[in-house]
Amino acid sequence: MLFNSFAFLIFFPIVTIGYYLLPYKQRWWWLLAASCWFYMAFVPVYILILGFTIAVDYVAGILIDKSEGRKRKWWLVASIVANVGVLAFFKYFNFLNQSIAAVVRGAGLPYDVPDLGILLPIGLSFHTFQSLSYTIEVYRKHQPPERKLGVFALYVMFYPQLVAGPIERPGNLLKQLGMRFDPDYDKIAHGLRQMAWGFFKKLVIADRCAAIVDMVYANPSQHDGWTTLVATYLFALQIYCDFSGYTDIAIGAARCMGFELMVNFRTPFMSGSISEFWSRWHISLSSWFRDYLYIPLGGNKVPVPRWYFNLFIVFLISGLWHGANWTYVLWGALHGVYLIAAIVFKPMWTKLFSDVKARWYRWANVIVTFHLVFIGWVLFRSESIGHVKLIFSKWLGINDAGRSLGHLINEVKPGVFAITITMAVLFFVIDPWVDKWIKREVKLPSKRFDYAFQAALVVACLLFGFYGKTMFIYFQF
Amino acid sequence: MSILLRILRQAAIVGAIAAVAYVAIFFVLCKVKVGDNALVYRTSDVYNLKGGNTYRKFQEYDPGERYDVIVIGSSHAYRGYAPAIFNDAGISMYNLGTSAQTPINTYAILKEFITKENTGLILLDCYENAMAMEGLESTADLSQNITSDAAVLRMFSAIRDPRILNMFTIRKLVADEPAAYVDSFYVDAGFSTKTDSVKGEIDYGLDLTLELGERQPEYLVKCIRYCQEQGIPIVLVTHPLPKASNLPRHEAFHAVIDSVAKVTGTEYFDFAFDHGLPLDDRNHYYDHNHFNRAGVGIFNPKLIEDLRGKGYLKK
Numbered sequence: 001m002l003f004n005s006f007a008f009l010i011f012f013p014i015v016t017i018g019y020y021l022l023p024y025k026q027r028w029w030w031l032l033a034a035s036c037w038f039y040m041a042f043v044p045v046y047i048l049i050l051g052f053t054i055a056v057d058y059v060a061g062i063l064i065d066k067s068e069g070r071k072r073k074w075w076l077v078a079s080i081v082a083n084v085g086v087l088a089f090f091k092y093f094n095f096l097n098q099s100i101a102a103v104v105r106g107a108g109l110p111y112d113v114p115d116l117g118i119l120l121p122i123g124l125s126f127h128t129f130q131s132l133s134y135t136i137e138v139y140r141k142h143q144p145p146e147r148k149l150g151v152f153a154l155y156v157m158f159y160p161q162l163v164a165g166p167i168e169r170p171g172n173l174l175k176q177l178g179m180r181f182d183p184d185y186d187k188i189a190h191g192l193r194q195m196a197w198g199f200f201k202k203l204v205i206a207d208r209c210a211a212i213v214d215m216v217y218a219n220p221s222q223h224d225g226w227t228t229l230v231a232t233y234l235f236a237l238q239i240y241c242d243f244s245g246y247t248d249i250a251i252g253a254a255r256c257m258g259f260e261l262m263v264n265f266r267t268p269f270m271s272g273s274i275s276e277f278w279s280r281w282h283i284s285l286s287s288w289f290r291d292y293l294y295i296p297l298g299g300n301k302v303p304v305p306r307w308y309f310n311l312f313i314v315f316l317i318s319g320l321w322h323g324a325n326w327t328y329v330l331w332g333a334l335h336g337v338y339l340i341a342a343i344v345f346k347p348m349w350t351k352l353f354s355d356v357k358a359r360w361y362r363w364a365n366v367i368v369t370f371h372l373v374f375i376g377w378v379l380f381r382s383e384s385i386g387h388v389k390l391i392f393s394k395w396l397g398i399n400d401a402g403r404s405l406g407h408l409i410n411e412v413k414p415g416v417f418a419i420t421i422t423m424a425v426l427f428f429v430i431d432p433w434v435d436k437w438i439k440r441e442v443k444l445p446s447k448r449f450d451y452a453f454q455a456a457l458v459v460a461c462l463l464f465g466f467y468g469k470t471m472f473i474y475f476q477f
Numbered sequence: 478m479s480i481l482l483r484i485l486r487q488a489a490i491v492g493a494i495a496a497v498a499y500v501a502i503f504f505v506l507c508k509v510k511v512g513d514n515a516l517v518y519r520t521s522d523v524y525n526l527k528g529g530n531t532y533r534k535f536q537e538y539d540p541g542e543r544y545d546v547i548v549i550g551s552s553h554a555y556r557g558y559a560p561a562i563f564n565d566a567g568i569s570m571y572n573l574g575t576s577a578q579t580p581i582n583t584y585a586i587l588k589e590f591i592t593k594e595n596t597g598l599i600l601l602d603c604y605e606n607a608m609a610m611e612g613l614e615s616t617a618d619l620s621q622n623i624t625s626d627a628a629v630l631r632m633f634s635a636i637r638d639p640r641i642l643n644m645f646t647i648r649k650l651v652a653d654e655p656a657a658y659v660d661s662f663y664v665d666a667g668f669s670t671k672t673d674s675v676k677g678e679i680d681y682g683l684d685l686t687l688e689l690g691e692r693q694p695e696y697l698v699k700c701i702r703y704c705q706e707q708g709i710p711i712v713l714v715t716h717p718l719p720k721a722s723n724l725p726r727h728e729a730f731h732a733v734i735d736s737v738a739k740v741t742g743t744e745y746f747d748f749a750f751d752h753g754l755p756l757d758d759r760n761h762y763y764d765h766n767h768f769n770r771a772g773v774g775i776f777n778p779k780l781i782e783d784l785r786g787k788g789y790l791k792k
Contacts, residue, residue: 006637192484459495463502467640
C-alpha cells in the first residue's frame with residue numbers, strides 16, 4: 001500500500017484507533033495483521049518471502065542464544081547466508097547473469113542462461129537488513145532472543161517502516177513492541193504534523209520534480225547540457241524529498257501509536273563534508289553498515305591502507321545495496337573515493353584553512369559538498385553507464401546536441417515549470433527550520449503559527465500536489 | 478476520549494483555516510480576470526483547450542426530448558458521427574461524446590441523462606487511446622461544462638483523485654458563467670468537425686502497446702449493464718482508423734472489447750481496419766485518426782446501413 005493513496009487515508013486511522021481500543025496484550029496481532037495487509041497490497045504472494053526470512057531468523061535467534069562457541073557462530077552464519085541468499089536470488093540474479101553474459105559473449109562464446117522473469121519484492125533490502133540486525137545483536141549478546149514468533153514477525157514487518165525504513169534495530173523497535181503506550185495528545189499531534197510535512201515533501205516537491213526529471217532522464221540524448229543539469233538539480237531535490245518524505249510519514253504514523261523510530265535524515269544538503277553528509281543522509285542504513293560491516297572489518301583501528309580498503313568496500317557494497325546495476329556500484333565507489341580523498345587531503349586542508357572561522361567558509365564547504373554529492377546523483381539516476389557518459393560529456397561541452405531548456409519548459413508548460421522551481425526554492429529556504437520544528441529540536445513560534453503552518457501544508461498539497469500512481473523511489477531497494 | 482476530542486478539535490481548527498485559505502485562493506483565481514478570462518483558465522491547458530463544445534452540447538441537450546440515437550464516447554464520437562447525416566436518413570440523433578471521455582465518465586453521463594423515454598439506441602464509440610486513460614482529463618472537462626452536479630459527483634467518486642476537489646470548487650465558483658473558450662468547429666447537436674486534411678508527416682504511434690486504464694473495462698461493462706437494465710439497446714462501435722495505424726495494438730484492443738461484448742451479449746461493430754470504404758489516410762482524416770467532414774460523410778451512411786441491416790434502426 002502506498003502512503004500517498006486513498007487506501008492509506010482509510011487504513012491509517014482505522015489501524016491507529018483500533019490499536020488503542022484493543023487491550024494492551026492484544027495489540028501485537030492487530031498491528032501484525034495490519035502490516036500483512038499493508039504489504040500484501042503490492043504483490044500478495046511475496047509475503048511468503050518475508051515469512052521465510054522471519055521463520056529463519058526467529059529460529060536462528062533462539063539457537064544462537066542456546067549455543068556457545070563455534071556453534072553459536074555457525075547459526076549466525078546460517079542466518080546471514082539465508083538472508084543474503086534470498087536477497088541475492090531476487091535482487092541480484094539477473095544483474096549477475098547479465099554481467100556474466102556480457103563477459104562471455106564479449107569473448108565470443110555462447111551464453112544462454114535466461115533471466116528470472118520476476119518482480120523484485122518491494123522493500124526486500126530493508127526488511128532483510130532489519131531482520132539481520134536482530135540475529136547479529138543476539139549473537140553479540142546485546143539482545144535477548146524474542147520468544148514470541150508473532151512479536152518477532154511484527155518487528156520485521158511493522159508497517160510504517162516495512163518497505164523503506166528507517167532500518168530499525170531490535171534494541172529500539174523490538175523493545176518498544178513490548179511496551180504499553182496509552183494515547184498521548186502531544187505524541188499524536190506531533191506524529192500527524194510530521195506526516196503532513198512528509199506528504200508535502202512527497203506530493204508537492206518530489207513528484208512535481210519527478211515529472212520533469214523522468215522526462216529528461218528517460219532519454220538524455222535528446223536534451224542539451226543545461227537541460228540535463230537542471231534535471232539533475234531537480235533530481236537531487238526529488239530523491240531527498242521522496243525518501244525523507246516517506247521517512248517522515250513512517251515516523252509520524254508510528255509516533256501516533258506511541259512508537260519512536262530512528263531519525264533517518266538531518267538536512268543532509270546542509271553538510272559541510274562528505275563524511276558529514278553520510279551522518280545526515282539515510283542514517284539508519286549508514287549506521288547499519290558502520291555497526292555490522294565497517295567496524296567488524298576493523299574500522300579505522302587498522303593500518304592506513306586497510307582503513308582505506310574498509311571504507312571503500314563498505315561504500316561499494318552500500319552502492320550495490322541500492323540496486324542491481326553498475327551505476328549504483330559506481331555511485332557507491334565514488335563516495336568511497338570521496339571519503340578516502342577527504343582523509344588524505346585533510347592535513348593539507350586543515351593547514352590552509354585552520355584559522356578561517358568565517359561563515360562564508362562554512363557555506364563554501366556546503367556548496368562544494370552539495371556538488372560532489374550532485375555528481376553522484378547522475379550515477380544514481382541514470383539507467384546505464386552509457387547514459388552517465390552521455391550526460392557528463394554534455395556538461396563538458398563534448399557532445400551538447402539536443403533540445404534546449406526552453407524546449408523542455410514549453411513541453412512541461414511554463415506555468416508548471418515555474419511552480420516547480422518556486423516550490424523547490426521555497427523548500428530549500430524553509431527546510432532547515434521546519435526540520436528542527438518537526439524533530440522538536442526547536443519550539444514552534446506559537447500555537448497559532450503551528451495551526452497556520454499545518455493548514456498551509458494541507459492547502460499546498462491540494463493546490464500543488466502532483467497526484468497519480470507514483471511510487472516512492474526507495475521501494476525498489 | 479478527551480484525547481480524541483482534542484485531536485479532532487485541532488484537526489477542525491487546521492481544517493477550517495485550510496478551507497478558508499483554499500476557497501480564498503480559488504476565489505481570486507476564478508474571479509480575477511486577465512483579458513477576458515479568469516486566471517484559472519490561464520493556468521491550465523485542460524480548461525484552456527477544452528470547454529467550448531462540451532459546454533454547448535450539454536446546454537443544448539434536453540433530456541425531455543426523445544432521440545432515436547444517442548452517440549457517446551470520446552473525441553472519435555463527437556467528431557465521427559454527424560447528426561445531420563442521421564437526420565437525412567430520417568433518424569434523430571444527438572452526440573454526447575466529449576474530449577477524452579472514458580467509460581467511467583460515460584457511465585456517469587448515462588446514469589444522469591439517459592432513460593428509456595429519451596433514447597432509442599445508444600452508440601458507444603470505443604477508442605483505445607481514450608480507454609487507456611484513467612478519466613481525469615475528461616472529468617476536468619466535464620466538471621466545468623456539464624449541467625448535472627450529480628453526474629460530476631458520480632465521476633468524482635469513481636476517479637478518487639484529490640484534484641477533483643479543485644475541479645469541484647472551480648465548478649461552483651464559476652457556475653453562472655459560460656464556457657471561457659468557444660470551439661469554432663462546433664456544428665450542432667453535439668457534433669464538431671474540421672475540414673482540414675492530413676499534411677506532412679504523422680506519428681501513428683506504431684511503437685505503442687495497449688495499456689488500458691485499470692478500471693475502464695469494468696466501467697464499460699457497467700455502461701452496457703445500465704442500458705440493458707433500462708431496456709435501451711446499445712451497440713459498441715469503433716470507427717475506421719487510417720490504414721497506417723498500429724494494427725497489433727488495435728487487435729489487442731479488439732480482443733478486450735469483443736470479450737466484453739460477448740460477456741454482455743452486446744453487438745460490437747469494429748470498422749477500424751475492416752470497413753470496405755473508400756477512405757484514405759490523408760483526405761479523410763485531419764490528424765492521426767480523427768475523421769474530417771469528408772471522412773464522416775463516407776462512414777456515417779455505411780454505419781446507418783449496417784445498423785438497419787441488423788435491425789437496430791427502422792428502415
